[in-house]
Amino acid sequence: MNFGPFNLGLVQRALREILGITLVFAGVLATISGLLAYALPRIQARFMQRQFIPPGVKQFRDAILGLDSTGAGVSEVAFAIAWSHPIVLALLSAHAIMVCTRVLAGEVERGTVDVLLALPVSRLRLLASETLAWLITAGVVLAAVYAGSYVGAQFIKPEFRPDWAKLFMVLCNLSLVYAVIGCAALLVAHYTDRRVRAVLAVIVITIFSLLINFLHTLDPALEFTKQLAFLSFLDYYKPIGMLLSGEWPWKDMGILAGACVVLWTGTAVILSRRDITTT
Amino acid sequence: MSNVAIDIQQLTRSYGPRRGVSDVNLKVERGALFGFLGPNGAGKTTTIRVLLGFLRPTSGKATALDLDCWRQSHTLKHDVGAIPGDLRLWPWLSGRSALKLFGRIRGKDMLRQGQSLAEELELDLSVKVRAMSRGMRQKLGLILALAHEPKLLILDEPTTALDPLMQDRLREILRRRSNLGDTVFFSSHTLGEVQALCERVAIVKRGVIVADTTVSELAAAAGHDIDIRWSAATPLPESTSLDPIVTWKSRESLAWTGRLREGELPQLLAFVAQHRSAMADLKIARPDLETLFMRFYEDDSNGEAPR
Numbered sequence: 001m002n003f004g005p006f007n008l009g010l011v012q013r014a015l016r017e018i019l020g021i022t023l024v025f026a027g028v029l030a031t032i033s034g035l036l037a038y039a040l041p042r043i044q045a046r047f048m049q050r051q052f053i054p055p056g057v058k059q060f061r062d063a064i065l066g067l068d069s070t071g072a073g074v075s076e077v078a079f080a081i082a083w084s085h086p087i088v089l090a091l092l093s094a095h096a097i098m099v100c101t102r103v104l105a106g107e108v109e110r111g112t113v114d115v116l117l118a119l120p121v122s123r124l125r126l127l128a129s130e131t132l133a134w135l136i137t138a139g140v141v142l143a144a145v146y147a148g149s150y151v152g153a154q155f156i157k158p159e160f161r162p163d164w165a166k167l168f169m170v171l172c173n174l175s176l177v178y179a180v181i182g183c184a185a186l187l188v189a190h191y192t193d194r195r196v197r198a199v200l201a202v203i204v205i206t207i208f209s210l211l212i213n214f215l216h217t218l219d220p221a222l223e224f225t226k227q228l229a230f231l232s233f234l235d236y237y238k239p240i241g242m243l244l245s246g247e248w249p250w251k252d253m254g255i256l257a258g259a260c261v262v263l264w265t266g267t268a269v270i271l272s273r274r275d276i277t278t279t
Numbered sequence: 280m281s282n283v284a285i286d287i288q289q290l291t292r293s294y295g296p297r298r299g300v301s302d303v304n305l306k307v308e309r310g311a312l313f314g315f316l317g318p319n320g321a322g323k324t325t326t327i328r329v330l331l332g333f334l335r336p337t338s339g340k341a342t343a344l345d346l347d348c349w350r351q352s353h354t355l356k357h358d359v360g361a362i363p364g365d366l367r368l369w370p371w372l373s374g375r376s377a378l379k380l381f382g383r384i385r386g387k388d389m390l391r392q393g394q395s396l397a398e399e400l401e402l403d404l405s406v407k408v409r410a411m412s413r414g415m416r417q418k419l420g421l422i423l424a425l426a427h428e429p430k431l432l433i434l435d436e437p438t439t440a441l442d443p444l445m446q447d448r449l450r451e452i453l454r455r456r457s458n459l460g461d462t463v464f465f466s467s468h469t470l471g472e473v474q475a476l477c478e479r480v481a482i483v484k485r486g487v488i489v490a491d492t493t494v495s496e497l498a499a500a501a502g503h504d505i506d507i508r509w510s511a512a513t514p515l516p517e518s519t520s521l522d523p524i525v526t527w528k529s530r531e532s533l534a535w536t537g538r539l540r541e542g543e544l545p546q547l548l549a550f551v552a553q554h555r556s557a558m559a560d561l562k563i564a565r566p567d568l569e570t571l572f573m574r575f576y577e578d579d580s581n582g583e584a585p586r
Contacts (some may be wrong), residue, residue: 001386009384107350111367115420117333118363119384228328275334278365 005248020138025095029088029141030148035151041160044078049197058135059259063241065108072244075101078147080163080240083170088145089210090176095141096134097202100159100185103130104271105195111278123271131186131264138178146171166246170239173249176256181206183263190270211231233259281345282544284309284431284462285330290339292325294555299325300486301564307464309430312457314473314494315466316572317483323466324364326483330464331361344431359384360424362532364435366416374404374419379421384444393426400448401484413440425456432463438472445547448509450476470572482575489575501571508560515557521550539563 001008062068065080072080082088082115089152103126107113116126146167154190189198213234229235236252283309292299301461301557307313317323318452328334329341332352341348346355374397375390382389402418411419417440432453437448453463453476464557467473473480474494482490490497504523509515511533524546527537539547544563551561566574 001383007384009380009382012383013369013380017369111365112369114363115366115368115423118331118356118359118361118424119381120359121384122353125353133540171294184521273335277333278363 005131007125007129009132010129014130017208022140026141026144030144031093033145033148034152035147038155040078040082041074041156063214067238067240069240073163075160076243083239084153093181093206096182097185099134100182101189101195101198105189105192105198108193109195127271142175166243169242173237177233179260180233180256183260186267187263190267282309286342288340290341291337291556293337298486303488309462310460312463312477314477316478318468321483360429361433362420362424362437366420368408370409373407376503385427387427389426396422419469426520430461435466501566503539503563504566505539506562510559513557
């Protein structure tokens with residue numbers, strides 16, 4: 001049954017396959033996010049009480065945050081670190097990669113693509129339905145990060161709690177980072193027939209992106225990373241900036257959204273033109 | 280609406296340097312039970328994948344039910360039921376949930392018809408795919424291909440893993456569908472099962488159609504197998520008038536076997552009349568279809584149909 005550009009049966013099929021693993025990811029992410037929200041403000045408060053942060057530590061912290069954090073309070077720094085923590089980013093990336101490489105590479109690899117494509121659904125509608133199912137699960141894991149932070153923050157001093165509206169901005173920006181990773185995974189998984197290849201390719205892209213961003217922030221004078229920094233999706237995600245200023249990073253979000261559109265359209269073009277065979 | 284269910288014109292599909300099919304021409308009439316025969320790797324599955332819109336023709340054209348198999352593939356598939364050669368289904372499905380899910384995707388209730396087919400094929404619809412034997416999965420695949428009552432069935436070696444009784448049931452179901460006007464395109468590498476079901480057959484070999492005819496015409500075109508036993512007591516003819524019309528398989532002193540060209544029976548009979556006193560035994564017979572089919576598989580250099 002079709003509903004706009006989606007086939008509800010295909011959405012249901014996709015959700016049946018990914019909802020279980022999504023709930024596991026959501027649970028883990030909520031727990032980690034909660035623990036970070038609980039622990040990081042305390043640690044940050046202790047640092048601030050000393051009124052001295054060794055320059056190396058600050059530089060390293062800023063590299064993780066992607067921005068100079070001078071003048072930021074306990075809450076801003078703590079929650080910016082929590083929301084750009086490598087474990088959180090790695091888990092979100094893993095979820096996006098796992099879900100988005102199922103179709104087409106995963107289906108080809110397990111041989112079910114013949115049955116899938118024998119159904120009276122256009123390839124574009126198949127992609128749209130898979131994307132919708134992915135976005136529903138994306139909502140679950142991203143909401144889990146926010147909910148984890150909210151619950152964790154209930155156990156800290158009220159003055160250390162973040163401005164929830166500002167944190168929502170961070171969530172929106174993070175959602176677009178997550179979407180770029182997912183769209184990149186979709187593109188690669190529709191280009192190759194081997195899921196492992198697709199997963200590895202996206203992991204390499206993601207690690208490259210994280211590394212470039214980290215090195216660029218750690219040492220802005222480094223010529224090599226300066227030139228490549230624009231390729232890193234983390235260059236467009238700076239939670240500390242949003243938590244400090246409370247302004248929507250429209251430009252960064254626009255670039256990430258644009259990247260999603262380009263990657264998704266590329267996927268649609270590849271899927272509509274390519275031959276599909278299991279042998 | 281034309282009377283042709285499948286129309287393939289000069290279809291070539293290659294995989295880079297690897298051969299797929301080359302210059303295939305095929306017409307299947309609506310309501311026909313059409314057998315598509317060939318050894319493994321001959322090009323049957325490639326042709327089917329083009330028909331189902333999985334592969335784009337390198338050149339040529341394929342249409343089914345008057346729709347282009349590549350450009351209008353998804354519209355076409357509303358009226359197509361297909362089963363792939365190597366069927367794989369999602370392991371978390373049960374028979375019943377598969378019928379519901381496929382019905383939801385197709386926008387059609389498949390459960391009632393599916394249950395009736397499951398009874399006929401003796402399949403328990405409550406079992407999950409992961410717990411099914413290969414034969415049960417094949418039955419479920421067939422039910423999913425048939426339950427939406429398609430006008431065209433494209434079946435790639437559908438009897439794989441079915442026991443003889445179920446093969447027979449399947450043939451009954453397909454005959455019934457054909458009587459209702461549905462077309463069956465049945466791929467196999469075994470002539471016996473095609474012969475038991477189909478009226479018309481095409482044989483594909485190394486990517487080329489080498490025969491496209493009815494089963495009876497195929498047999499008729501094959502000539503006769505002959506087996507002559509000579510009596511030891513009488514001298515044998517040294518050279519015979521049969522040489523130009525018989526391809527000898529063996530010509531030992533007292534036993535000659537070979538293949539007589541179609542239409543040359545009178546000349547053989549004249550030879551028999553001339554030498555009957557020297558003959559101990561004589562056999563002239565049409566080859567059985569399995570033997571005939573094996574001839575198409577033989578590795579002839581030009582790839583043409585055997586004579």
